[in-house]
Amino acid sequence: MSPVLEVRDLVKRFPVRGPGRxxxxxxxxxxxxxxxxxxxxxVGESGCGxxxxxxxxxxxxxxxxxxxxxxxxxxxxxxxxxLKPRRKKIQMIFQDPYASLNxxxxxxxxxxxxxxxxxxxxxxxxxxxxxxxxxxxxxxxxQHMNRYPHEFSGGxxxxxxxxxxxxxxxxxxxxxxxxxxxxxxxxAQVVNLLKSIQRENGISYLFxxxxxxxxxYMSHSVGVMYLGRIVEKCESAEIYWRPLHPYTxxxxxxxxxxxxxxxxxxxxxxxxxxxxxxxxxxxxCAFHTRCRYVKAECRETIPVLKMVEAGHEVxxxxx
Amino acid sequence: MAGLLEVKNLTTSFFTQNGxxxxxxxxxxxxxxxxxxxxxxxxxxxxxxxxxxxxGLLADSxxxxxxxxxxxxxxxxxxxxxxxxxxRGNDISMIFQDPMSSLNxLKLIGAQVAESLEIxxxxxxxxxxxxxxxxxxxxxxxxxxKRYNSYPHEFSGGxxxxxxIAMSxxxxxxxxxxxxxxxxxxxxxxxxxxxxxxELRRDMQSAIVFISHDLSVIAGMCQRxxxxxxxxxxxxxxxxxLFETPAHPYTMGLLRSIPVIDQDKxxxxxxxxxxxxxMLAPPAGCPFVVRCVHARSICRESVPPYNTVxxxxxxxxxxxxxxxxxxxxIFKERGVAxx
Numbered sequence: 001m002s003p004v005l006e007v008r009d010l011v012k013r014f015p016v017r018g019p020g021r022x023x024x025x026x027x028x029x030x031x032x033x034x035x036x037x038x039x040x041x042x043v044g045e046s047g048c049g050x051x052x053x054x055x056x057x058x059x060x061x062x063x064x065x066x067x068x069x070x071x072x073x074x075x076x077x078x079x080x081x082x083l084k085p086r087r088k089k090i091q092m093i094f095q096d097p098y099a100s101l102n103x104x105x106x107x108x109x110x111x112x113x114x115x116x117x118x119x120x121x122x123x124x125x126x127x128x129x130x131x132x133x134x135x136x137x138x139x140x141x142x143q144h145m146n147r148y149p150h151e152f153s154g155g156x157x158x159x160x161x162x163x164x165x166x167x168x169x170x171x172x173x174x175x176x177x178x179x180x181x182x183x184x185x186x187x188a189q190v191v192n193l194l195k196s197i198q199r200e201n202g203i204s205y206l207f208x209x210x211x212x213x214x215x216x217y218m219s220h221s222v223g224v225m226y227l228g229r230i231v232e233k234c235e236s237a238e239i240y241w242r243p244l245h246p247y248t249x250x251x252x253x254x255x256x257x258x259x260x261x262x263x264x265x266x267x268x269x270x271x272x273x274x275x276x277x278x279x280x281x282x283x284x285c286a287f288h289t290r291c292r293y294v295k296a297e298c299r300e301t302i303p304v305l306k307m308v309e310a311g312h313e314v315x316x317x318x319x
Numbered sequence: 320m321a322g323l324l325e326v327k328n329l330t331t332s333f334f335t336q337n338g339x340x341x342x343x344x345x346x347x348x349x350x351x352x353x354x355x356x357x358x359x360x361x362x363x364x365x366x367x368x369x370x371x372x373x374x375g376l377l378a379d380s381x382x383x384x385x386x387x388x389x390x391x392x393x394x395x396x397x398x399x400x401x402x403x404x405x406x407r408g409n410d411i412s413m414i415f416q417d418p419m420s421s422l423n424x425l426k427l428i429g430a431q432v433a434e435s436l437e438i439x440x441x442x443x444x445x446x447x448x449x450x451x452x453x454x455x456x457x458x459x460x461x462x463x464x465k466r467y468n469s470y471p472h473e474f475s476g477g478x479x480x481x482x483x484i485a486m487s488x489x490x491x492x493x494x495x496x497x498x499x500x501x502x503x504x505x506x507x508x509x510x511x512x513x514x515x516x517x518e519l520r521r522d523m524q525s526a527i528v529f530i531s532h533d534l535s536v537i538a539g540m541c542q543r544x545x546x547x548x549x550x551x552x553x554x555x556x557x558x559x560x561l562f563e564t565p566a567h568p569y570t571m572g573l574l575r576s577i578p579v580i581d582q583d584k585x586x587x588x589x590x591x592x593x594x595x596x597x598m599l600a601p602p603a604g605c606p607f608v609v610r611c612v613h614a615r616s617i618c619r620e621s622v623p624p625y626n627t628v629x630x631x632x633x634x635x636x637x638x639x640x641x642x643x644x645x646x647x648x649i650f651k652e653r654g655v656a657x658x
Contacts, residue, residue, distance in 0.1 A: 045505035045506065045507060045508075046505055153594040153595070155594055156594065183361040183362055183532065183595070184361065184532060184533070184534075184573060184577060185572060185576050185590060185591035185595075185610075186590070186591075186594065187576065187590075188576035188578075188590030188591075189590040189591075189592070191588060191590075192587050192588055192590060196587075210506060211506075212506075212580065213578045213579060213582065214578055216580060216582070216584075217578040217582045217584055217588070236584065237584070240580050240581055250507060251506065251507065252580065253510075254506045254509065254510035255506060255535070256509075256510075256513065256533070256535035256538065256539050257538065257539065258534060258535040258538060258562075258574075258579060259538055259562055260538045260539070260558040260559055260562055261538070270510050271507040271510070271511075274475045274477055274508070275475075275505070
């Protein structure tokens with residue numbers, strides 16, 4: 001099946017204000033493709049460029065170079081007039097359910113806004129009915145339509161955000177840290193909702209998070225990002241059973257175990273040091289400053305992502 | 320071991336335009352010298368407010384309505400401002416969640432670490448500086464003597480949290496309260512900070528209260544855990560008991576709603592339905608009642624008493640009461656199965 005979303009060599013750099021022509025190398029050549037009805041997870045620490053990928057794909061940011069293909073069409077350089085009808089196919093939900101809903105709009109109007117913007121319905125009654133059906137779909141009811149966002153809890157607000165994104169029946173939903181602002185007991189509610197929606201209507205998700213366990217659970221395949229690049233990409237089961245990149249291994253080891261440790265067991269830190277600045281990323285492999293397997297080659301040449309086994313790609317000089 | 324901190328019937332409310340927010344409702348617990356106690360709960364459960372109450376750091380709208388907090392036998396709730404000032408930063412110190420906003424951006428790192436020594440000791444300037452540099456070295460700040468003269472903005476998030484830890488430990492306190500100390504950090508940096516805290520815990524004699532919403536973080540740090548919900552202590556247990564034989568439906572729900580890294584992808588997570596109670600008007604009975612699948616009519620009517628599960632394990636749930644039905648009772652059936 002042809003992919004619904006394909007990203008090729010995406011680069012996004014931001015100029016830094018002040019003296020010198022410095023740039024933030026937020027994304028440096030990211031490629032992936034998303035099959036219909038599947039979830040691609042992007043995982044990485046702050047500053048790795050995962051949100052920049054999401055926003056570039058949405059054309060919130062203008063990509064510096066590379067291309068974005070939605071349903072086989074190149075939308076990278078499309079003007080807003082051309083782009084608008086295609087925006088129906090790709091929608092987004094955000095991390096902060098408090099900041100991403102307009103506090104002065106009623107829930108009905110928040111969820112109806114995409115329908116108005118795209119002139120989907122002729123009548124108000126049609127819009128209201130569509131909103132009601134969508135709210136029900138995400139576990140809210142008719143009684144919630146005339147309330148304001150402040151009357152809802154974080155989990156419910158995230159449901160409103162999901163309803164707003166789904167009302168245009170998009171093919172792709174970009175989920176940028178959709179659960180990290182929620183309490184633990186609520187996170188699972190939202191994740192289950194996203195999963196059941198996907199089972200019902202075959203939507204594709206780009207699921208971005210820093211929680212590797214959650215990304216693995218949500219996704220069919222996973223890309224691990226570090227300083228603007230995908231360093232490992234494979235099926236989500238593989239990432240846990242057979243991580244290959246030293247960074248992925250360290251990331252997995254860093255997750256605190258949800259069990260008390262055996263008495264006398266002392267675990268060392270998995271990855272030492274800090275993430276380098278994306279303004280002046282280290283030469284060669286960006287991870288070489290923290291990698292315990294570093295070789296001379298790693299300091300000089302940037303490793304390319306290559307297939308080392310069927311369906312398993314790694315960017316590391318060890319392979 | 321002698322009790323270091325004993326909290327009795329602490330009750331704290333915030334008085335807002337919309338009414339009284341009952342943030343902490345009649346909680347009691349104790350802490351021994353050198354012990355590491357975990358406090359777990361979701362936002363609004365009262366875990367931070369408990370310790371802000373004890374230290375006299377509540378916002379203006381907050382008031383301790385009743386109870387005691389005996390620290391080495393002395394009640395901190397009734398203590399005056401100047402008395403508390405002698406204790407804070409000296410005998411009891413605090414590590415806050417956000418190292419970005421808890422450091423003064425205009426003061427040198429070293430001066431901020433040294434501040435507690437200047438206030439609480441009579442040491443000379445050179446000696447204070449030497450001690451502050453030593454403390455920065457202990458929290459593994461590279462080139463500590465040089466970094467003494469840096470400003471917070473020159474440090475990464477993880478380094479700033481190390482500075483916060485240095486500040487909290489410099490007066491050798493008998494109690495450190497760490498309020499979500501790794502929540503704002505990336506997972507690899509969290510891992511480094513937790514390792515540092517475990518090392519310091521071994522070397523220093525301080526008792527630590529570790530507040531977190533993340534049971535996994537608590538698991539690797541603490542000997543004993545208190546689970547808070549709706550301003551109350553729902554369960555208290557040793558770390559092994561909490562993970563192996565949780566004795567409250569809320570704790571069990573929390574444990575089930577976290578995916579483990581090798582979670583079966585086709586299985587659905589088991590979330591806790593509903594949302595946390597509105598503390599302006601908490602339920603009359605158990606605060607967890609509206610989300611609990613085991614709720615009975617008595618749960619709606621009155622707050623369950625503590626049931627002693629073992630010497631180190633108590634749980635506030637009506638399922639444990641002697642007249643609760645046995646059939647379909649998760650706790651009683653478990654007891655039968657084991658016996």
